Amino acid sequence: MPTATYEKIQTYTAASAQDTITFSSIPSTYTDLILISHIVPVNNGAAYLGIRFNDSASGYVFGGSYWTGGSSTTRGVYGGTDSQIEIIGNQFQSFGAFTVHSDIFDYSSTSVYKTALTHSRTVDNTSRSLATTWTSTNAISKITIKTNIAACIGSGSMFTLYGILRA
Amino acid sequence: MPIIGSLAGGSSRGLGGLVSFAAAIAVGDFEAIATIEGTNSSKELVFNSIPNTYKHLMIRGIGNQNHGGNDYGNFGIRLNNYSGSTYTAHMQRSYYDGSTGNAQTVNLSGYDYAFCGIAKLAPDSSDLWVGASVFTILDYTSSKTKTVRCISGFGFNTNRGIMQHGISTSTDFTSSVNSITVWSSNSNWTSKTKFSLYGIKG
Numbered sequence: 014m015p016t017a018t019y020e021k022i023q024t025y026t027a028a029s030a031q032d033t034i035t036f037s038s039i040p041s042t043y044t045d046l047i048l049i050s051h052i053v054p055v056n057n058g059a060a061y062l063g064i065r066f067n068d069s070a071s072g073y074v075f076g077g078s079y080w081t082g083g084s085s086t087t088r089g090v091y092g093g094t095d096s097q098i099e100i101i102g103n104q105f106q107s108f109g110a111f112t113v114h115s116d117i118f119d120y121s122s123t124s125v126y127k128t129a130l131t132h133s134r135t136v137d138n139t140s141r142s143l144a145t146t147w148t149s150t151n152a153i154s155k156i157t158i159k160t161n162i163a164a165c166i167g168s169g170s171m172f173t174l175y176g177i178l179r180a
Numbered sequence: 181m182p183i184i185g186s187l188a189g190g191s192s193r194g195l196g197g198l199v200s201f202a203a204a205i206a207v208g209d210f211e212a213i214a215t216i217e218g219t220n221s222s223k224e225l226v227f228n229s230i231p232n233t234y235k236h237l238m239i240r241g242i243g244n245q246n247h248g249g250n251d252y253g254n255f256g257i258r259l260n261n262y263s264g265s266t267y268t269a270h271m272q273r274s275y276y277d278g279s280t281g282n283a284q285t286v287n288l289s290g291y292d293y294a295f296c297g298i299a300k301l302a303p304d305s306s307d308l309w310v311g312a313s314v315f316t317i318l319d320y321t322s323s324k325t326k327t328v329r330c331i332s333g334f335g336f337n338t339n340r341g342i343m344q345h346g347i348s349t350s351t352d353f354t355s356s357v358n359s360i361t362v363w364s365s366n367s368n369w370t371s372k373t374k375f376s377l378y379g380i381k382g
Contacts, residue, residue: 015231015379019210044376045240076276076333076341078283090283092276092341118242118312125242125372128312128334130343142274144333144343146309177240179376180212 016180018043024173030055030164036174037155041121043176048115050158053167056106060165061139063097064115066127066153070096077143095145097159100131102139106165111135120153127153208381210238215376216362218369220246220305225362225369226261227377230320232356235382237317239360241375242310243299246368252334252342253301253366256293257315259326259357262350267291271330271346278339286346293363294348296330302370309336310372316380320357325349 020043025034039046052062076092079102100113113133120127127147134140147153156174160166211234216225230237245253252275256267269291273284288295299311313332320326326349333343362375 015211015213017208017210018212018378074335074338074341076274076281076335077343078272078274088272088274088283090274090276090281092274092281092335093278093339116240116312116314118240119310119374124308125244125310126308128242128310130312130314130331130333142343142345144312144335144341146335146341148308150308177210177378178212179215179240179374 018178020176022174022176024171027166027168027170030167032160032163032165034158034166034172035155039154039156041152042178044119044179045177046117046120047175047177048117048156049173050113051110051171052113053110053169054106054108055165055167057164058162059103060106060160060162061099061103062101062105062158062160063099065097065157065159066147067151067155068157069147069149072148073098073145074148075143075145077141080140098129098131098143098145099141101133101135101141105135105139108135117153123150123152126150211379213377213379215374218371218373220368220370223364223368225375227360230358230360231379232321234379235319236380237320238378238380239315239375240378242312242373243297244302244307244310244370244372245299245364245366246370247301247366248303249301250303250337251301252298252311253364254295255297255299255362255364256295256348257328258293258361258363259350259353260355260359261361262353263292264350264352265290265292266351266353267294267348268351269295269346269348271344273342273344275342276340286344294328294350296328296348297332298342298344300334300336301366305370309334317357323354325351325354326357
């Protein structure tokens, strides 16, 4: 019997500029998480934006694309290890509002590493499409969206976390 | 209910008048239909008796194939188990091999399955790495050719990663879809593999 799913877990809207947004005590009752981040940047200096799971600052193995060159776009590929999922690159503060879509698979499993697919788009060279595997078998109960300098996530920025449960 | 915090002020509220493409999904428009898991003994995982009451279908899941190499393996889907060599695929693949980024454009024809995804190849049963994938089968009950939209990827082997996205279709398959086979081109799906089918209402 098909069962309705894809439920909103929580929405957070920034009332003032900040640099860290945290979803904690995430219930383990879903299969996948989807995080939609609509960000209104504040230009307080060169900034990039990342996601961490359970406050972990290591073990993010990734590969994917970035785009440079504005209207004459060039695609680059990079990868390696990082201290977070870099969901949008340096200089995002220079552009207008943008949205990041993140799929996080089997987030409560303790038998596999966790993989996330993230996409972000701005008008120029900070866009990213990345596949990242966090090398931990711990269930994800906390997600932090963080910039490297203060108060770059402006008022009106909105973050919504959804849960999808498999049949 | 999760707890949300920030280093400065903020508020937790409903969606209000703000617009997000994901927010357009209402409860009840997206339904979980079935889940299939790998057993270490088959290359094929099959969703049968798919109801025709939705507009689109989505498959989400994680994949791990029992094969040496500690790298990535291709996979895809067959519609109604159709294996005519009429499937095409057009995708962007981004592969980082540990030292070099490779921007690849994938244009294929004559395949006997809709090549969509990539999964982790498992050198042994203790492998913890899996590939993640989302496929959307558009207008699956129509009498037209079907478009499969796909995105797939993962990090692996401590410093490597791959991601690909694009579309695949069969040029002569026009039947209503009532079964989907998730087909590994390399070897059997391991027990780490789980794919789930969802229906999206129109």
